[in-house]
Amino acid sequence: MNIGVDLLGSDLPPHEFLKEVLGFSRDLPETINLVLFGTPSLFESLHPPRLNVVFHPVEEVITMEDAPLAAIRKKRNSSLCTGIRFLKEGRLQAFVCAGNTGALIACAKIELPSLPPIERPALMTLLPSKESEMAVLDVGANTTNSADHLVQFALMGIAYQRSRGVLLPRVGLLNIGSEAKKGTPELQEAYNKLLLMSESSSSFCFVGNIEGRDAFLGRVDVLVTDGFTGNVFLKTAEGIAALILDELEECSPDAKGILSEIRARLHYAEHPGAILAGVDGIVLKCHGSVSPQSLIRSITTAARLVQHDFLSQIKTELTLLQ
Amino acid sequence: MNIGVDLLGSDLPPHEFLKEVLGFSRDLPETINLVLFGTPSLFESLHPPRLNVVFHPVEEVITMEDAPLAAIRKKRNSSLCTGIRFLKEGRLQAFVCAGNTGALIACAKIELPSLPPIERPALMTLLPSKESEMAVLDVGANTTNSADHLVQFALMGIAYQRSRGVLLPRVGLLNIGSEAKKGTPELQEAYNKLLLMSESSSSFCFVGNIEGRDAFLGRVDVLVTDGFTGNVFLKTAEGIAALILDELEECSPDAKGILSEIRARLHYAEHPGAILAGVDGIVLKCHGSVSPQSLIRSITTAARLVQHDFLSQIKTELTLLQ
Numbered sequence: 171m172n173i174g175v176d177l178l179g180s181d182l183p184p185h186e187f188l189k190e191v192l193g194f195s196r197d198l199p200e201t202i203n204l205v206l207f208g209t210p211s212l213f214e215s216l217h218p219p220r221l222n223v224v225f226h227p228v229e230e231v232i233t234m235e236d237a238p239l240a241a242i243r244k245k246r247n248s249s250l251c252t253g254i255r256f257l258k259e260g261r262l263q264a265f266v267c268a269g270n271t272g273a274l275i276a277c278a279k280i281e282l283p284s285l286p287p288i289e290r291p292a293l294m295t296l297l298p299s300k301e302s303e304m305a306v307l308d309v310g311a312n313t314t315n316s317a318d319h320l321v322q323f324a325l326m327g328i329a330y331q332r333s334r335g336v337l338l339p340r341v342g343l344l345n346i347g348s349e350a351k352k353g354t355p356e357l358q359e360a361y362n363k364l365l366l367m368s369e370s371s372s373s374f375c376f377v378g379n380i381e382g383r384d385a386f387l388g389r390v391d392v393l394v395t396d397g398f399t400g401n402v403f404l405k406t407a408e409g410i411a412a413l414i415l416d417e418l419e420e421c422s423p424d425a426k427g428i429l430s431e432i433r434a435r436l437h438y439a440e441h442p443g444a445i446l447a448g449v450d451g452i453v454l455k456c457h458g459s460v461s462p463q464s465l466i467r468s469i470t471t472a473a474r475l476v477q478h479d480f481l482s483q484i485k486t487e488l489t490l491l492q
Numbered sequence: 493m494n495i496g497v498d499l500l501g502s503d504l505p506p507h508e509f510l511k512e513v514l515g516f517s518r519d520l521p522e523t524i525n526l527v528l529f530g531t532p533s534l535f536e537s538l539h540p541p542r543l544n545v546v547f548h549p550v551e552e553v554i555t556m557e558d559a560p561l562a563a564i565r566k567k568r569n570s571s572l573c574t575g576i577r578f579l580k581e582g583r584l585q586a587f588v589c590a591g592n593t594g595a596l597i598a599c600a601k602i603e604l605p606s607l608p609p610i611e612r613p614a615l616m617t618l619l620p621s622k623e624s625e626m627a628v629l630d631v632g633a634n635t636t637n638s639a640d641h642l643v644q645f646a647l648m649g650i651a652y653q654r655s656r657g658v659l660l661p662r663v664g665l666l667n668i669g670s671e672a673k674k675g676t677p678e679l680q681e682a683y684n685k686l687l688l689m690s691e692s693s694s695s696f697c698f699v700g701n702i703e704g705r706d707a708f709l710g711r712v713d714v715l716v717t718d719g720f721t722g723n724v725f726l727k728t729a730e731g732i733a734a735l736i737l738d739e740l741e742e743c744s745p746d747a748k749g750i751l752s753e754i755r756a757r758l759h760y761a762e763h764p765g766a767i768l769a770g771v772d773g774i775v776l777k778c779h780g781s782v783s784p785q786s787l788i789r790s791i792t793t794a795a796r797l798v799q800h801d802f803l804s805q806i807k808t809e810l811t812l813l814q
Contacts, residue, residue, distance in 0.1 A: 235671075300735065310668060313676060346632060346723040349557075353720065354635060382727030386735040398675065401668040402721055403728050405704030410729040413622065413708040414736050418751075429740075 179269030190462030207249035238272030291448035300388035317359035327392030329487030342380035501591030512784030529571035560594030613770035622710035639681035649714030651809030664702035
């Protein structure tokens with residue numbers, strides 16, 4: 171399989187990414203080829219260290235400051251657009267990118283077919299909770315969503331968790347209270363639709379509204395939310411986790427061992443990046459401020475998704491759910 | 493001063509509240525009188541243990557399940573409505589309630605004058621961040637807000653922090669990215685308005701958009717958000733904090749001492765409850781699932797707000813800001 175990695179357009183210097191990825195490539199199984207996208211100067215006087223690493227120089231870079239739609243129109247030969255195009259053409263089986271989120275989503279939406287009945291792709295990430303992991307979506311692909319979009323997010327989350335072996339995923343709506351009439355009109359409508367669907371479905375179980383406080387108690391496998399709220403949810407969880415762990419480290423230098431264990435478990439959420447769910451292609455989006463280690467984890471996750479034929483599984487599950 | 497305490501309508505049994513409050517009242521200074529609202533049966537065969545504790549039996553209770561507007565119309569003699577009415581009549585200087593949030597806000601809005609130029613009250617709470625505390629509002633009084641409401645929330649947060657001795661509060665908007673054009677149209681408009689205001693103001697400094705991840709780094713004294721997002725923000729922070737601390741306790745039973753220190757610092761946010769800002773009266777709202785200890789802390793906070801003449805300070809600050 172070929173996995174594309176965009177070394178450009180994130181907050182980290184491309185040469186640091188490159189160094190880390192080249193180091194990592196030494197331990198890669200022969201079946202995995204890495205296609206690295208970078209500027210010609212980045213690869214200058216370097217040779218791929220192994221046969222399963224390919225350098226693909228590109229002339230253009232989409233930056234974090236670029237307006238997404240203008241950028242993908244004007245910079246068709248950027249690393250980001252080239253990666254998505256290679257995915258479409260079957261030259262890549264997965265694409266990992268830590269660049270401009272808006273541009274990545276816009277490009278994927280334009281170039282890749284959508285997975286019926288999904289109208290809008292969503293960013294889906296796994297977050298730890300008590301004794302399990304929950305798929306949270308959308309964590310930032312859209313700013314506002316209709317009730318139908320929220321229901322479609324639920325379908326993708328269900329399909330993903332079923333593909334991970336969770337046979338009867340428990341689905342919840344992120345809301346400000348548990349009562350059916352809480353929250354925005356969109357949430358109220360999505361609540362009623364999911365309730366109705368779950369009554370005639372053996373593929374999932376709708377547990378209703380979930381508050382931010384209860385989300386981490388392990389009561390849901392799929393947490394559905396609009397992209398704005400989901401993004402705040404994800405980043406707030408990361409922010410408070412960092413605050414607590416930093417404070418603990420100051421209070422108790424002896425506890426470093428335990429703390430790094432907890433950090434590793436919590437940062438599980440960060441490592442694999444978010445999956446852009448709803449398009450016919452495996453696209454992983456990492457944070458712009460990603461560490462090289464996290465990018466490596468995203469590559470590993472991408473390889474696992476390809477190996478387990480994630481896309482076919484999602485398509486099957488989505489058909490069953492209709 | 494007289495502080496009213498609603499013992500009814502929360503998730504905790506009223507007799508547990510009563511027991512805790514009576515125990516606490518033994519250490520109260522003579523200048524603070526507690527007026528406790530409960531059912532006649534709750535007070536049966538009990539006598540107030542001290543002169544500065546008064547039992548006020550009421551016949552009606554607003555429950556968590558009651559629809560707010562219908563409840564305050566039909567249950568005018570409930571503990572919640574009586575407390576707010578006593579506040580209006582000057583028989584109380586502050587009112588602490590852990591009951592139905594919607595009913596409390598609706599009742600306060602109807603009975604108490606608003607503080608010009610505030611059109612909608614907001615729930616404001618203090619959350620810990622690196623080396624300071626930030627006032628976050630709205631954390632749940634409203635579901636959606638206009639740009640003007642968001643600007644008014646900022647004014648209340650600024651006034652509150654200035655009354656706490658922060659002379660030049662740094663104000664941020666909770667958003668999904670730092671760029672001015674991120675988020676909903678309401679946020680974009682509020683961004684421009686606050687930027688313009690801050691340029692001609694010596695009372696505050698607008699630092700722009702803040703992501704959930706950065707909110708805890710101590711970069712803002714006032715974090716402005718709509719009631720839906722703010723509520724998710726608050727509860728998510730609590731949820732992940734509880735998850736981490738529980739995990740740490742399991743991993744390392746020896747660390748109990750440090751963990752309870754951290755817990756105490758983090759739960760600072762929970763203890764005083766949220767202030768209902770924007771009405772002419774001191775109303776504190778605790779969580780429905782509040783612990784008796786948190787309710788006690790809310791009473792202490794209410795007493796401090798009265799002692800420091802919080803309402804006059806807020807009024808002065810709001811006038812200066814106009």
